[in-house]
Amino acid sequence: MNAPSRFSWLQRIAALALLVSMLGSVGFAVGxxxxxxxxxxxxxxxxxxxxxxVAVVIWGKFLVRQERVIDLREPTSSSWxxxxxxxxxxxxxxxxxxxxxxxxLLGSAFAVFGxxxxxxxxxxxxxxxxxxxxxxxxxxxxLVRENGQPIHREDLVADEIVTVFPEGFVGAADxxxxxxxxxxxxxxxxxxxxxxxxxxxxAYSKVCTHAGCPVGLYRSAEHQLLCPxxxxxxxxLDRAKPIAGPATRPLPQLPLRIAADGYLRAQxxxxxxxxxxxxxxxx
Amino acid sequence: xxxxxxxxxxxxxxxxxxxxHAMRKAFPDHWSFMLxxxxxxxxxxxxxxGIFLGFLFDASDAHLTYxxxxxxxxxxxxxxxYDSTMRISFETQAGLVIxxxxxxxxxxxxxAIVTHMARIFFTGAFRNPREINWxxxxxxxxLALGAGLTGYSLxxxxxxxxxxxxTASVAMAIPVIGTWLESLFFGGPFPAPQMVERLFFTHVxxxxxxxxxxxxxxxxxxxxxxxxxxxxxxxTELNVVGSPLWPNYALKSLGLGxxxxxxxxxxxxxxxxxxxxxxxxxxxxxxxxxxxxxxxxGWLEGALRLGPPIEFHLFGHTIPASFVPGVLFPxxxxxxxxxxxxxxRSITKDDRVHxxxxxxxxxxxxxxxxxxxxxLFLIVTLAGSDDVQARVIHVAIERLIVVYRVLGIxxxxxxxxxxxxxxxxxxxxxxQREVGEPSVVEFIxxxxxxxxxxxxTDTA
Ligand code: FES
Numbered sequence: 009m010n011a012p013s014r015f016s017w018l019q020r021i022a023a024l025a026l027l028v029s030m031l032g033s034v035g036f037a038v039g040x041x042x043x044x045x046x047x048x049x050x051x052x053x054x055x056x057x058x059x060x061x062v063a064v065v066i067w068g069k070f071l072v073r074q075e076r077v078i079d080l081r082e083p084t085s086s087s088w089x090x091x092x093x094x095x096x097x098x099x100x101x102x103x104x105x106x107x108x109x110x111x112x113l114l115g116s117a118f119a120v121f122g123x124x125x126x127x128x129x130x131x132x133x134x135x136x137x138x139x140x141x142x143x144x145x146x147x148x149x150x151l152v153r154e155n156g157q158p159i160h161r162e163d164l165v166a167d168e169i170v171t172v173f174p175e176g177f178v179g180a181a182d183x184x185x186x187x188x189x190x191x192x193x194x195x196x197x198x199x200x201x202x203x204x205x206x207x208x209x210x211a212y213s214k215v216c217t218h219a220g221c222p223v224g225l226y227r228s229a230e231h232q233l234l235c236p237x238x239x240x241x242x243x244x245l246d247r248a249k250p251i252a253g254p255a256t257r258p259l260p261q262l263p264l265r266i267a268a269d270g271y272l273r274a275q276x277x278x279x280x281x282x283x284x285x286x287x288x289x290x291x
Numbered sequence: 292x293x294x295x296x297x298x299x300x301x302x303x304x305x306x307x308x309x310x311x312h313a314m315r316k317a318f319p320d321h322w323s324f325m326l327x328x329x330x331x332x333x334x335x336x337x338x339x340x341g342i343f344l345g346f347l348f349d350a351s352d353a354h355l356t357y358x359x360x361x362x363x364x365x366x367x368x369x370x371x372x373y374d375s376t377m378r379i380s381f382e383t384q385a386g387l388v389i390x391x392x393x394x395x396x397x398x399x400x401x402x403a404i405v406t407h408m409a410r411i412f413f414t415g416a417f418r419n420p421r422e423i424n425w426x427x428x429x430x431x432x433x434l435a436l437g438a439g440l441t442g443y444s445l446x447x448x449x450x451x452x453x454x455x456x457x458t459a460s461v462a463m464a465i466p467v468i469g470t471w472l473e474s475l476f477f478g479g480p481f482p483a484p485q486m487v488e489r490l491f492f493t494h495v496x497x498x499x500x501x502x503x504x505x506x507x508x509x510x511x512x513x514x515x516x517x518x519x520x521x522x523x524x525x526x527t528e529l530n531v532v533g534s535p536l537w538p539n540y541a542l543k544s545l546g547l548g549x550x551x552x553x554x555x556x557x558x559x560x561x562x563x564x565x566x567x568x569x570x571x572x573x574x575x576x577x578x579x580x581x582x583x584x585x586x587x588x589g590w591l592e593g594a595l596r597l598g599p600p601i602e603f604h605l606f607g608h609t610i611p612a613s614f615v616p617g618v619l620f621p622x623x624x625x626x627x628x629x630x631x632x633x634x635x636r637s638i639t640k641d642d643r644v645h646x647x648x649x650x651x652x653x654x655x656x657x658x659x660x661x662x663x664x665x666x667l668f669l670i671v672t673l674a675g676s677d678d679v680q681a682r683v684i685h686v687a688i689e690r691l692i693v694v695y696r697v698l699g700i701x702x703x704x705x706x707x708x709x710x711x712x713x714x715x716x717x718x719x720x721x722x723q724r725e726v727g728e729p730s731v732v733e734f735i736x737x738x739x740x741x742x743x744x745x746x747x748t749d750t751a
Contacts, residue, residue, distance in 0.1 A: 040384055040385060043384060046385075046387040046388045046391070046559075046560050047560050047561055048560070049385050049388045049560055050388050050391075050392075050556050050557055050558075050559050050560010050561055051556075051557070051560055051561075053388065053552075053553075053556035053559075053560070054553045054554070054556035054557045054560065055553075056553075057549050057550075057552045057553035057556060058549070058550065058553035060549045061546050061547075061548075061549035061550035061552075061553055062546075063546075064542055064543075064545050064546035064549060065542070065543060065546030065547070065550070067542050067546075068538065068539055068540075068541070068542025068543040068545075068546055069542075069543060072538050072539055072542065074534075074539065075534065075535055075539060076317075076532060076533070076534070077315050077316075077317045077532075077533065077534070077535045078317060078525070078530050078531070078532050079315075079316060079317040079517060079530060079531040079532075079533075080529060080530050081517060081528075081529050081530060081531070081646065084515075129475060132475045132476075132478070133471070133473075133474030133475040133476070133477070133478055133479055133483075134474060134478070134479045135474070136470045136471065136473065136474040136479065136480050137470070139479070139480045140470065140480055154576070171576050179574070179575070179576070181481070181482055181575035181576070182480070184575065184576040214576060218460075218595075218612065218613065219456070219457040219460035219461065219595065219613055219617075220456045220457065220459065220460040220481065221453060221456060221457065221578050222575065222576045222577060222578050224576075224577070224578055236578050236678075237453065237457060237578065238592075238595055238596045239596070239677075239678055239688050240600075250600060252689055253596075253600065254595060254596065254598050254599070254600050254612055254613070254616075255600060255612070256600045256601065256602040256611070256612045257602070283460070284460040284463060284464065284611055284613065285463075285464065285602060285609045285610075285611030285612075286463040286464065286469055286470050286609065286611065287465075287466050287467055287468075287469055287470065287608050287609060287610070288470060288608065288609075289608075289609040290607060290608070290609065
């Protein structure tokens with residue numbers, strides 16, 4: 009193919025692409041006005057932009073003269089200028105530094121100002137500590153489901169699991185707790201927790217001690233709670249100790265009691281901070 | 292007309308001398324130089340779609356009952372952030388396309404930056420005099436990751452909420468300042484009610500402003516230092532050969548940009564991404580399972596899964612297990628990358644100015660190191676979805692984790708050795724091919740009429 013005809017051929021493609029592009033734009037506008045699916049809108053946009061792209065690339069690659077330019081890299085500053093810059097900087101610095109007392113005071117004044125300014129950062133967040141060390145569970149708080157219903161001794165059957173909150177605090181992230189009822193007799197509580205799990209009910213914090221995800225899955229056959237985020241597993245029969253995955257701490261246990269009216273209540277808050285570890289948590 | 296404009300502008304800003312050079316500036320034609328441009332264009336797409344979304348999104352934690360057109364969620368208690376994202380997706384004309392384009396652009400943005408940096412790394416383009424721009428570029432990658440993470444968390448859906456919860460826990464794992472850092476960013480212990488507003492501010496102002504500033508710096512430095520180029524006919528350390536900015540390069544680059552926008556429109560229209568209606572609104576006691584984050588945070592997720600369950604104690608204080616994989620590992624990884632130009636310099640003792648690029652096979656140890664780093668990131672990223680893999684291939688997840696831990700150490704080493712050997716052999720062959728041919732001295736005619744001898748390709 010000789011050059012002129014090739015060019016006119018390419019020119020025709022470019023022209024066609026631009027026409028198609030306009031069609032796409034019109035299609036997008038019409039589609040917008042009449043309300044069409046996202047697919048149609050995406051397609052129309054793509055045609056509008058794609059047509060432009062084809063035309064512009066053909067133009068840039070074939071319809072303008074293909075030139076090669078050579079830029080030379082010249083050093084932009086001479087060694088004389090480099091020396092000059094060094095001297096100017098040195099001389100200026102030296103003038104400032106000569107006034108020892110003043111220049112030191114200047115540095116200190118800036119530093120003190122910086123420290124003072126740092127105080128404002130404090131306004132950005134609240135002191136996290138009290139909230140990290142306690143939850144909304146209080147002695148006597150009734151356990152309620154997510155819909156606010158309190159839980160009666162007869163409500164759960166063996167191997168049933170529900171998420172509970174302290175009454176009045178449904179949805180409180182730090183107080184979410186899993187309540188399980190085990191088959192009679194399989195739970196052998198340690199002596200320090202002997203009266204924490206009346207009528208085979210046992211409750212653990214639902215906040216994973218690894219990175220805080222809700223520990224939502226219960227494998228009843230193995231009596232394990234599983235965290236879906238990084239697959240930590242906790243042994244329900246043994247203080248919810250981690251037996252697999254990246255978690256290092258057991259899920260804190262909520263001491264339960266069953267009141268005379270038959271409703272489940274907390275004996276107290278958790279005895280240790282819930283959730284992932286942090287520096288001030290203590291060893 | 293043009294002349295009048297040039298004169299008018301030059302009278303006021305004295306732009307003519309700059310423009311006369313700029314129009315003829317040489318842009319090398321190698322395809323790999325387009326990767327950086329792709330990052331730039333996907334960022335432009337992010338800005339354009341982001342402006343649209345920014346006007347429609349309601350960054351508020353105030354809860355209300357959903358009454359939109361997505362039937363399964365009607366009656367659900369959702370935040371205004373979630374509600375407005377649903378409105379953008381279902382009730383706003385072109386809203387879904389633009390929202391999905393925005394998300395796809397973000398994925399492309401990070402991917403393009405990573406491949407662009409790989410190009411820079413494997414060809415040694417970071418060497419003297421370009422160390423500063425390597426650092427600027429790496430910082431841009433970090434900012435892009437931050438922008439991605441904050442943006443993807445904005446809709447306050449269950450998936451991203453879970454991600455934020457993990458992020459907050461990892462922040463808390465930092466010794467001494469962790470709890471305060473978490474509280475200062477989120478406004479209090481997670482989940483704090485101000486979260487969405489803070490993420491919004493960070494995502495639409497703080498990070499974009501920094502990114503725009505650093506892109507400007509990146510390109511100003513590039514402009515001043517001129518492009519690198521691969522060795523070849525007529526190309527030396529002292530010149531740059533390529534298409535002139537105006538009109539050739541400008542047209543080609545504009546065409547590339549338009550083509551990228553077109554691809555993003557197809558992705559936005561046809562490929563569903565981040566369907567927050569499937570995940571549902573965030574609730575601290577629920578979790579989306581399996582929860583897979585965007586691809587570029589997969590390596591952090593994977594690191595958390597592979598980290599050993601070991602907690603440290605220091606003077607009665609706790610350093611949680613997630614500190615090593617979640618904080619130390621990323622710091623080390625990016626630390627090595629930041630320092631790479633200087634690490635390499637201290638090994639090679641080579642402080643000369645390099646404007647000609649290396650072919651990756653020419654420097655086996657550098658290429659091998661880069662491949663090893665990629666291998667490590669690949670394994671850690673794959674480990675980020677180990678639960679899904681375990682289910683698909685019916686292997687106990689504990690086994691899979693052991694496999695990944697071993698691979699995480701072994702594969703980078705193996706990859707290093709294999710790449711090193713491969714590069715050496717390829718290099719030897721290339722040298723042989725060159726030495727085998729009769730040596731001909733080529734002369735290049737320079738623009739001002741002189742002749743210069745062609746530089747032999749550097750194979751030493
Ligand atoms: S958050 Fe539960 S295993 Fe990581």
